Structure formats: structure tokens, C-alpha cells
Amino acid sequence: MTPHPYAFLALFLAVAVAFPLVMLSVSRVWFWLFQPPKPSTIKNGIYECGLAPTGDSRIQFKAHYYLYAIVFLIFDVEVLFLLPFAVAFTGLSAGALFAMLVFILLLVEGLVWAWHRGHLNWK
Amino acid sequence: MDFFFELPLWVQAALKGLAVIAVIFPIAGACSMAERKVSAWIQDRPGPSRAIPPWFAIIPIIGPFLQRLGAFHLLADGGKLLFKEDPLPGHVNKFYFVMAPLVAMIPALSTVAFVPFGAYVSEAKQVVPLILANVDVGLLGVFALASLGVYSLILAGWASNSKYPFLGGVRASAQLISYELSMTLSVLPVFLWINAPGQSGSLSLARVVEYQSQPGFLGGMWFVFLMPVSAFIFLVALFAETNRQPFDMPESEADLVGGFHTEYGSFKWSLFFVAEYSHMTVGSAVFALLFLGGWNPLPWVSLQTLGGWLHLTGHPVVLGILSVLIFIGKVLASIFFFMWVRWTLPRFRYDQVMRIGWKQLLPLSILNLIVYTCIIGGMEYFGHR
Numbered sequence: 001m002t003p004h005p006y007a008f009l010a011l012f013l014a015v016a017v018a019f020p021l022v023m024l025s026v027s028r029v030w031f032w033l034f035q036p037p038k039p040s041t042i043k044n045g046i047y048e049c050g051l052a053p054t055g056d057s058r059i060q061f062k063a064h065y066y067l068y069a070i071v072f073l074i075f076d077v078e079v080l081f082l083l084p085f086a087v088a089f090t091g092l093s094a095g096a097l098f099a100m101l102v103f104i105l106l107l108v109e110g111l112v113w114a115w116h117r118g119h120l121n122w123k
Numbered sequence: 124m125d126f127f128f129e130l131p132l133w134v135q136a137a138l139k140g141l142a143v144i145a146v147i148f149p150i151a152g153a154c155s156m157a158e159r160k161v162s163a164w165i166q167d168r169p170g171p172s173r174a175i176p177p178w179f180a181i182i183p184i185i186g187p188f189l190q191r192l193g194a195f196h197l198l199a200d201g202g203k204l205l206f207k208e209d210p211l212p213g214h215v216n217k218f219y220f221v222m223a224p225l226v227a228m229i230p231a232l233s234t235v236a237f238v239p240f241g242a243y244v245s246e247a248k249q250v251v252p253l254i255l256a257n258v259d260v261g262l263l264g265v266f267a268l269a270s271l272g273v274y275s276l277i278l279a280g281w282a283s284n285s286k287y288p289f290l291g292g293v294r295a296s297a298q299l300i301s302y303e304l305s306m307t308l309s310v311l312p313v314f315l316w317i318n319a320p321g322q323s324g325s326l327s328l329a330r331v332v333e334y335q336s337q338p339g340f341l342g343g344m345w346f347v348f349l350m351p352v353s354a355f356i357f358l359v360a361l362f363a364e365t366n367r368q369p370f371d372m373p374e375s376e377a378d379l380v381g382g383f384h385t386e387y388g389s390f391k392w393s394l395f396f397v398a399e400y401s402h403m404t405v406g407s408a409v410f411a412l413l414f415l416g417g418w419n420p421l422p423w424v425s426l427q428t429l430g431g432w433l434h435l436t437g438h439p440v441v442l443g444i445l446s447v448l449i450f451i452g453k454v455l456a457s458i459f460f461f462m463w464v465r466w467t468l469p470r471f472r473y474d475q476v477m478r479i480g481w482k483q484l485l486p487l488s489i490l491n492l493i494v495y496t497c498i499i500g501g502m503e504y505f506g507h508r
Contacts, residue, residue, distance in 0.1 A: 008236040008255035009264075015144060016232035020225050020394050027209050027390045035208055044213040046285045047385055057214070057284050065297045068477070072300040075485075079307050082492075083263065086314040087324035089499075097500045101493065108489055111481075120481045122474035 067119050071110075078107045139255060146451070147235055151400040154458060156197040161462040171196040204393040212386055219282035224387070224394035227275035230268045231398040234405045237264040239329040241418050241447035242426055244439050250336075250427070252329035253443065261328040262314075265409055266307060269364065272402065273299040276366075276383050279395070283386040291382030294372045294473060298363060301480035302370075306360035308488035309353045312495035313346055313413055328409070332417030336425035343423035347414040352491045354414040356484055361406045363480065366399060368465040372476055407457035408450075415453050418446035 031037075046053040085100050092100075114120055156171075163170025171193030179195075180186050189195065211217060239254035239261075258264065273296050280292015317334040318324045335345050347354040363370040374382030381387075384395050411417060419425050426449075429435075430442045471479070 005256040005258045009233060012233040012236045012255075013229060016229045017225065019232070020228045023205065023390055023394070024209075024221075027205055030206055031209055037208075039213075043210060046212075046214050047380065048286060049380065053286075057286055057289070059286050059289065061290065061293055065293050068297045068301060068481075071481075072304065075304050076300075079304060082308070082311055083314075083326070086311050087318060087326060089315050089318045090324055092500075094500075094504065097496070101496065104489065104493055104496075108486075111485065111489070115482065120477070122477045 064122065071114050071119060074110060075107065078103075078110075139253075143235055143240070143255060144232075147232070147401060147404060150404050150451075150454075150458075151397055152197065152201075154400040154403065155200070155396065156193055157458070158462055158465075159196070160193060161459065162466045165463070165466040174199055201393075204390050207389045209389045209391070214284045215386060216282040216284060219278050220386075221391070223275050223279035223282060224391045224398075226278060227272065227395050227398035230271040230275075231401040231405070234265050234268045235401075237261045237268075237328070238405060238408050239332065239412065239417070240408070240450050241443055242332070243443040243446075244427055244430060250333065252332070253447065254329055257327075257329070259325045259327050262310065262326045262409075262413075265328075265405070266303075269402070269405070270299070270303055272364075272398070275395075275398070279387070280383040283383070285386050287380045287385045288383050291372075291374060291379050291385070294379075295366065295383060298366075298370065298372050298476055298480070301477060302360040302363035302484070305356050305480065305484040305488045306364065308485070308492055309356035309360065310413060311492050312350050312353050312499075315495060315499050316346075316349070328412045328417075331413055332419070335416045336419045336427070338425075340423075343419075343425065345414060345416040345419075345422045348422065350414075350491075350495065352487065353495075354410075356488050356491065357410060357414065359479075359484060361410060362461070362464065363476070365403045365406050365461075367403065367461055369468040369471050370476055371470050372473055403458060403461055404454060407454045407461070410457055411450065411453040415457075417453075418450040420449050 046057055048054070081103070082100075085103075160170050172191050174193070174195040175186065175190040176195065179189070211220070236256040237254075237258070239252040239257075241253040243251045243253055245251060254261075256264070276295035276299070277292045280288045280290075280295070283289065313331060314326060317330055331346070335343070337343060341349070362368075366372070366374065372382075374384060379385070384392055387395065416422060420429050426442065426446050429445075435442045435445070
């Protein structure tokens, strides 16, 4: 019986889940047996360079991260279309190659647009 | 060695899987030791060289050697991390806080299944790659699983309920997605090249190595010479994807304390680093396969040629072990390069990281793709391939 190639993926996923779980439970068992918990307000506090934490920990952050994520999403889908192109490159006609270059130029156009709008500037 | 091939196939498979795990874990572990020794070497200081158990010191040569190497510091660190108190701060979101290091391990280990690590040249001169999951979408699988790593960073940052980890988490996610684009675009020319006429299309990494071990000037050329720009972009993006210096944004300890893992301690903390090092190992392996000729010893010298020189044609198993050793040697050299860069270059600022990713690497990789598409298309049109 030949194992299915993806069986190895399942095996490694199982190992990847089991390995940290086993290690964490070993340290948990050690914790139960030999380490009396000694909680304190300082130990359980939010770490902010040794000072008392100020304000809410859910801080505001730059909307720029969102912009990058949205631009990435568009580009990533376009890049995904390029992978089948690379695989099918063997039997493509000159016309198909030209069409693919136009597609890449559309990708470039998106980049130029985002660049021009200043979305790629980190302010 | 013949008895191995007479075993049932699933036993062979399980043995191969075990062997790979038994190689990957020690490499990832030894990386943390090597990191300290390499940094000491670069900064001209001895580094960890003291710790040794007394009953080990009496062994001649090996004992002092391991002491000088700092091997026991590694063991002591591992023991310390496993046995020290495992605090769960009161302010964290407990479920996701514990889940984040587990999620970090999944992409780090499962990508190994898609990476070929050697070749077995059978009696009929056929090259059978040693690989666990021999699928056509090898590279896509590696990319798909490796990009899951961003979830662990963002989960850790968000679940910590604290300012610095949160900033580290959002920085990490924006950085990882930015460099993923350039990385994927930079490997496309390689696959344009290997999907030559008369062959079924494939994204298999073993096929890439096969194309670097062919006779002839262009056939035996490693892709690092054929496509230097691709190799450069891939390497830079790899540094960013594995959060190594100089792209150490998610855990820039100068401005974010520890970034996403500030609130973590003991073994959960160390899982992030085991994940980072195995990520680095797999990334180096993919780089060696794509651009450094995989298990071929030298450019224009394929594994079979070397076997001919060493009169190993009749000993496929010896040659197979040799190929694995050559490949591991390349991976280790590449890991050393990672450490060398870490202790040589200063860290970029965040705006510089974003500028390099979007305004320099991405246009460069698109241009690279267009140029190679035109060149390879032209070569096929005029019948040079």
C-alpha cells in the first residue's frame, strides 16, 4: 500500500500539534508538582517598561496597516493567477504570452496608482 | 540496505518521517547555540564556553571540546525554560494566548513535508528524489503553509492585551504580507524556465533541482547565476519572512521591549523561537533547492557526475547519503549566512522596511518577471530550447 503523498502532511501537522502540547503539559505537570504558584499584582500586571501601565491597552494604531493589507489582498490574488501561468508556460502561444504581459501590466498599474495616491508612503 | 526496500511501504514512509523529524529538531535546536557562538566569533569574544557537568569533564578531547562549544549552555537553557514557572498573566485572553505558540509550530514543522532533501540514483540511472510528500504543488504548499505563520504573531500580539505586543503584532502582520508578494514573484522566473516544452507543468521543488543537474552550459548552471536578481529578492524576502535581522520589526527590542512575545515566558516563549529557527531552516532549504542546485555538489557538476568520479555508481545508498549530506551542508551554510547578516547589519526602521518592500523589491521583482518572461518566451519562439 503506497501512502498518499498528503498523508505526510497530515502526519507532520499531527506532530506539529502534539510536540508543543506534550512539552507544555510536561511543564504544567512540573508546575503542579513542584511549583507553588506565587502570584502578585506586579507579576500579573501589564508590562510597560517597569512603570505602572497607563490608559487602555487597546490602543489606537495607524490606519496605514489596513491600507497595506487591502493593497496586499489585491496583489496577492493577481499573483495567484500568475502561478498557473508559470505552470502552463510550456504550450503557450505568442498571443497568450502577450495577454499575460498585459495582465502583469495591469498589476503594475495598480502599484503605480497606489504609489501615486501615496498609499505606500509610511507617514 | 536492501532490507529497507523490502519493508511495507507505509513502514518505509513512517521511518522516513521519523528520520526527517530527528534531523530537523536538532538543527533547529543547535541553531540557538550556533547563534551565540557565531555572534561571539564575529564580535571577537569567546562566547559561552564554561558550563560542563563534572562527570563529563573527565572524558578526554570530547569533554573539553563540548565545553568550548557551549553545548551544555544549550541544555541548561532548555532545562531552565522547561522547568521555570509558567506564568499566565491575569490580563491576557487565555485561550488565544496559549494557542498562539501552538499555531507558530504548525507552519514551522509541516512545511518540511514538501521539501526534498536528497536523491537516490537507482541502478537504471534514474534519479528518485527523497521527499516525504512528492506532490506537484510543492512550492505552493510551502508558501501556503509558511504564510500561516503570521497568524501566530498577530494572535500573540492581540491576546496579550498589552500595548507593546499589540504593536509588535500589527507590525509583524504588515511586514510579512508585504514581503510575501515579492517572494512569490521572484520565484516565478525559475518555474517559467523549468516548465520547458514537452514536459508537463509542475511547481515541484525536486524538478527545479533536476533542471540544475543537466548536462550543458545552461543545464548545469545553478539558478543563482542564471537569475541573480530573483535569488537576491528571494533572499531578502526570506529574511523578512523569518523575522530575522535586519527585518526584526515584530520583536524590535529597542523600541517594543520584545514585540509580540513581551508577555510570554518560559516554555511558551521558547516555542516561538523553536518555530523561528525551524522556519529559518526550511527557508534555507528552499533557497538551496531553488537557487543553489539542491544536492548537486558544484555548479556544472551533478550528483551523478560526482558519483562517477568517486566510483559510487554501483552504490546507490552511499550516493544517496552523500546527496543528503551535501544538501544539509548547503542548508547549514545558508543558516550561517543568516547569522552573519544578523550580527553585521543594523536593524531597519519601520518606514524603511515598508519602503524597501513596496517601492523597491516589488517593482524590481515585477520587472524581473517581465524581462525573464520575454527572454524565455523569445528563446522558445526562436527554438533555442
